[in-house]
Amino acid sequence: MKDILVVQGGGRLSGNTAQLIGSFVKGAEDVGHRVEVISLLKNEVKGCLGCNACRYGKPCVQKDAFNDMVPKIKEADCIVFASPLYFWTFSSRLKAFIERFYCIAQEDTDPPFGRYEKYPVRDCALLMTAADNFFWTFEQAVSYYNFAVVNYMGFQDKGMLLAGGCGDTNGKPQIEKTGYLQEAYEFGKSI
Numbered sequence: 001m002k003d004i005l006v007v008q009g010g011g012r013l014s015g016n017t018a019q020l021i022g023s024f025v026k027g028a029e030d031v032g033h034r035v036e037v038i039s040l041l042k043n044e045v046k047g048c049l050g051c052n053a054c055r056y057g058k059p060c061v062q063k064d065a066f067n068d069m070v071p072k073i074k075e076a077d078c079i080v081f082a083s084p085l086y087f088w089t090f091s092s093r094l095k096a097f098i099e100r101f102y103c104i105a106q107e108d109t110d111p112p113f114g115r116y117e118k119y120p121v122r123d124c125a126l127l128m129t130a131a132d133n134f135f136w137t138f139e140q141a142v143s144y145y146n147f148a149v150v151n152y153m154g155f156q157d158k159g160m161l162l163a164g165g166c167g168d169t170n171g172k173p174q175i176e177k178t179g180y181l182q183e184a185y186e187f188g189k190s191i
Contacts, residue, residue: 002028002191003036003077003078004036004077005072005073005080006036006038006127007037007079007082008037008038008041009040009090009091010041010086010091010093010094011129013039013041015173016166016175017127017129019176019181020161020175020180020184021037023180023181023182023185023188024080024161024187024188027185027186030189031189033191038072041093044064045065045069046096047095048099054102054103060103070104073120073122074104074120076122077123078122078191079122079155080125080191081149082094082126084130085128085132088141089144090128090141095144101119104119104120105117119153119155122155124157126162127163127184129164129175130163131164131167131168131169138162141162142162145160159187161187163178163180163183166178166180
């Protein structure tokens, strides 16, 4: 059994991404995992200021929801990053959340690949939705996820579900017309 933390990085509270998360969570819970979903719509997380106060044994100086999330991040076996596609990448809310991992990193005296710090290594996964479904739709988002979360922070990727073709951004969610909700359920069971 794993403790899974799903971070919902934006979108509508009952939109395509929320529905994808719901199916993933149901699958994960059906096989006995404990899952918590944190919405960044409801919990403001500001981007890193680059002030480096946290480099000197202090917590982040910003007073927002991230500081309350730190224990959950450290306790989770797997962190699932979930976002609609905005301007060909993650939502700004999710990107700000990822940037703030800087304040929980620790000094690494023998850094591999140019890293300066060690992060609390976790399993991770990516859930994304988009209106478009071209071969290149998720290219930038996947590149950022692989570079920042997997390669730089050292998280262990357990997979991605990239749900394109979920309806235009001005209309109602249409993910239920695709097979992605079933895929998300199966992904949750397999994580």
